[in-house]
Amino acid sequence: MSKAIEIENFSYHYPDGTAALSDITLTVEKGQRVALIGPNGAGKSTLLLAMAGFIKGNGKVRIDGLEINRKNLKRIRTSIACCLENPDDQLFMPRLFDDVAFGPLNMGLETEQIKSRVSNALQTVGLAEMADKASHHLSAGQKRAAAIATVLSMTPSIITLDEPDGSLDPRNRNNLTKLLAGLSQTLIIATCNMNFAAALADRAILIDDGCVVADDIAAKIMMDSELMTAHGLEVPNKIR
Amino acid sequence: MHHAHIDKFSFMDSPVHRLDSRVKLLVALVFTAMVISLPGTSPGILACYAIGPFTILVLGKIPLRFAFKQVLLVSPFVLVLALSCPLYDKTPVMAAFGPWLGRITVGWMRCFTIIAKFIVTMLALMALVSTTRFSDLLAALQRLGVPKVLIVQLGFLYRYIFVLIDSAHHILRARESRRLRNLGFKAELKIAASMLGSLFIRSIDTAYRINLAMQGRGFDGKWRSLSKLQIRSCDVFFALTAVSFMLALQFFIKPVLQ
8 A cells, every 4th residue: 555644753833832743653545544533622633734734843744755845735735635624614605516616626627627527526425406506505414515525526535524523413424424435535534523433434543632642443442441531532332 | 594695586597597697787787877877856767767677576586575675674774864855955846746746845855766766776786686696796797807806805705794694693692691680881892892802803713714725725816717607699688678778768757846
């Protein structure tokens, strides 16, 4: 397996000097589904931002073998796509079609290619009929699926998702689990919901206080009740 | 949270909905300009002008009750202006409205004209936004040469005004749930200022995250769009009919004041 993400000794401090990430070193293989677990404020979202090149710290981050720097950033952004925690932040255009087309347009694709990508992405998330709808007319579950469609249309090889199950009811959460399970991309899912993580991930990385505490097979980490409790988490009801 | 969207009927389908947004926008602009430029003493011709937006609303299957409700919602601003006119000009005049003839003051005449102009132009605006999707209106503005920065701003405003309203409602609800007694005007003002500050900071945070989402999808400062606007024969027919209607009305203007 080749490497999708490589992070070497990465540290990041907030502008006020607080350490957000300390000496993070990890590698994610292509096609892996990784759950980034940890309590609130552990540094999961910050690590996702670092992976997408939104924040600069000390250390190296490589995406598909390319080191994140100003020169490579445009190419990297076509490899790694991020879904933010709040879908309202992701859906900023007047209608869904334009939101899903936003990425392909910026990639400089031809009109027909863009239309085909938008149609495929919306089909994948089950919103093909909603293309002309305004984003604020969608339900919470539809917004989440739409946010995923906005990155799918860019056909990235890696997708990072920040708390994708947040504020979803069980039915919508199950739909989302099925949708994500059907994707072939490398997935990095930051979540506090262990049942959701257990249903999707092959591997889990436990982060607390900005450091990697454990990195192993998802089932192995999540079944360690002592470890989970020590870091403010819980053992899931069912392991995949 | 559900909002009463002003454009909730724009997603319907009718011959008017299918017209090119540029044509509808231009017709609405010309119509508004012509109504505004009418003399301040011609309510009769204004009544004739009202036929235009009514026809569009009926053909577009937009409930007239909805259109009038929206007009009523913004009417207080104009009513204040209109109702002040009779106080300033009390010159008596004889006015004719069709077969009816009566004595009235110029101030009242101006008052009626302002209200009539407001209703007719607002109905024209409602006819436009109820039969044209906002995204198509933005595309029309872009194709008509409005600067892209302004269009992006309008797009964001339309998208996030509801999110902002939701945030404001949440803050107000949180405040209300803990408001057990009246703290007095000064303290309430201080709290209101804090709430506004909180809303402002939330807006900045939201703007930061939207910027991340845009950059993550390759945004480099250049706004690109897929515009599918196309002028067809029905658009030309609509534009010609609208212009003929307005020219005919202009031609038949007869001052009401005698």
